Amino acid sequence: MPSQYRPTTGTDDVRWRDLIAEFGAEIAHPLTLALERIDALTCSGQVNRAGLRLLREEIETARELGMTAQRLARFATAGLTQSRERVALPESLQSVLMHRKRATNGSGISVQPATTPVDVLVDASLMFSLLNTLLDWALTQTSSTIDLVIDADRWRGLARLTCRFELIDADGLTPAPPLDTLTWRLLEQTALAMQLGLARQINARNATVTLEFALPANIDIEDVKPVDLDRGFDSSMNSKPLAGSHLLVIASRRVMRARIHDALRHMGLIVDMVASIDEAADFCNEGLPHAIIAEGILHGERFDLFCADIRAVVPGFPFIDITEEGKEFNVSDDSGAEHARVGQDVIEAALPSVLTFELSKTL
Numbered sequence: 001m002p003s004q005y006r007p008t009t010g011t012d013d014v015r016w017r018d019l020i021a022e023f024g025a026e027i028a029h030p031l032t033l034a035l036e037r038i039d040a041l042t043c044s045g046q047v048n049r050a051g052l053r054l055l056r057e058e059i060e061t062a063r064e065l066g067m068t069a070q071r072l073a074r075f076a077t078a079g080l081t082q083s084r085e086r087v088a089l090p091e092s093l094q095s096v097l098m099h100r101k102r103a104t105n106g107s108g109i110s111v112q113p114a115t116t117p118v119d120v121l122v123d124a125s126l127m128f129s130l131l132n133t134l135l136d137w138a139l140t141q142t143s144s145t146i147d148l149v150i151d152a153d154r155w156r157g158l159a160r161l162t163c164r165f166e167l168i169d170a171d172g173l174t175p176a177p178p179l180d181t182l183t184w185r186l187l188e189q190t191a192l193a194m195q196l197g198l199a200r201q202i203n204a205r206n207a208t209v210t211l212e213f214a215l216p217a218n219i220d221i222e223d224v225k226p227v228d229l230d231r232g233f234d235s236s237m238n239s240k241p242l243a244g245s246h247l248l249v250i251a252s253r254r255v256m257r258a259r260i261h262d263a264l265r266h267m268g269l270i271v272d273m274v275a276s277i278d279e280a281a282d283f284c285n286e287g288l289p290h291a292i293i294a295e296g297i298l299h300g301e302r303f304d305l306f307c308a309d310i311r312a313v314v315p316g317f318p319f320i321d322i323t324e325e326g327k328e329f330n331v332s333d334d335s336g337a338e339h340a341r342v343g344q345d346v347i348e349a350a351l352p353s354v355l356t357f358e359l360s361k362t363l
Contacts, residue, residue: 026182027065034058060286067246067270068136068182071129072189082123082194086216089159090115090150092124096131098314103287107139115150118159120213122194124360125245128290130190134163134209137183141207143168152215158197159213167205179207245359249273250280251295256322256344260293263348264355277302284310291318291359293351296344307339318358322347331357 037055041047093113097104104111120127138146142165149162168176179202191198197212247264251257252275261271272289274280277298288310294303299321310317318332319339326343329350340358342351 022180022182022185027062027069030058030061030065034062065182068186070270071133072182072186082126084121085124086119087122087124087127089118089120089161089213092127093131093148093150093161096128096135099288099290100132100135101313102285104135104139106285109139109142110145111135111148112145113148113150115148116152118150118152119216120159121216122213126190126194128245130187130194130196130211133183133187133190134161134211137181137187138163138165138207138209140177140181140183141165141167141179154215157215157217159215161211161213163207163209165207167202167207169205245291246270246289247272247291247293247355248280248283248289249293250275250277250298251293251322252276252298253295256295259347260322260351263351267352267355277306281306281309288314288317291320291355293320293322293355296321296323318355320351320354320358329354 034055037051037058041051041055090113093115097111097113135146144166147162147164149164150159151162152159179200188198191211195214197210199210199212201208247269249257249260249271251260251273257273261273264271272283274283280292280294292310307317307319316332321339321341323341323343325345327345329342329346330340331354332338332340340354342354
């Protein structure tokens with residue numbers, strides 16, 4: 001008998017209490033394993049590569065759960081403003097797959113898209129988050145191929161994104177991963193906020209998840225509040241359109257890291273910081289962020305190779321350079337080949353606007 005997904009029900013207070021409980025249970029597991037491993041290493045006095053690798057994986061799992069909880073927290077407040085704009089669904093999916101190419105290649109899982117050209121009217125940053133979350137969840141549930149199909153039902157006025165894959169089979173020693181993880185709850189809450197249809201069906205060992213978007217012709221523009229309509233660069237400054245986006249900062253000086261952090265703290269971003277290009281390269285091998293900010297004094301041949309390597313995977317990937325002096329700032333050119341730049345004297349005033357503009361071109 002196939003099992004059918006049913007959305008969570010109950011009052012907001014009950015739903016969020018349940019989500020907090022799920023988060024606590026999920027994050028406790030990898031942290032407990034990490035603590036036990038540290039205790040074992042302390043007792044033995046011996047550190048080996050295999051043990052360090054496993055410890056890193058456990059801490060990384062806990063970190064990713066924390067990032068997921070931070071994204072979920074966006075929906076716990078009433079202040080989430082959506083900017084409605086026409087978005088090409090296939091291009092949005094392709095952009096996400098390009099950003100995640102390293103992660104999917106590293107997992108050995110093949111992702112096969114099959115798309116039909118169709119536009120939908122949504123918040124572009126939430127769409128980017130939605131597609132990333134769907135892929136995150138699918139990657140934890142399968143070890144084979146993920147099929148992603150986009151089609152349009154003009155009769156019903158809907159565009160559909162269908163994700164199909166074969167579930168990991170429990171082998172008697174390792175249980176199959178749970179379906180209703182925190183990542184699934186994030187997908188559920190994002191779809192709910194975007195007013196999308198969400199269905200999940202489990203049939204034997206196969207899973208099918210379907211997201212339904214109303215086609216623009218079937219959305220009454222009078223029902224969209226003027227404040228929510230996208231009016232370009234200026235309007236994007238009036239809300240948190242990039243909340244939940246992932247940013248990597250490369251800065252060797254602590255004071256520079258602190259200034260960048262303070263300048264962006266109101267934007268709801270997930271920010272990681274490293275002190276060198278080598279650390280940044282190791283970080284990006286695990287998966288690309290949505291943008292990178294780099295301290296100017298770190299520029300050189302190694303940095304240029306690092307940027308070229310990323311842009312070979314994601315053309316036009318957003319880089320923002322912090323120059324040593326001056327009050328000038330500029331965005332990248334139309335081709336995305338040149339980096340955006342912000343002078344050190346105007347980090348607090350200009351960096352949020354420049355970052356928003358650069359990321360808006362990729363969403």
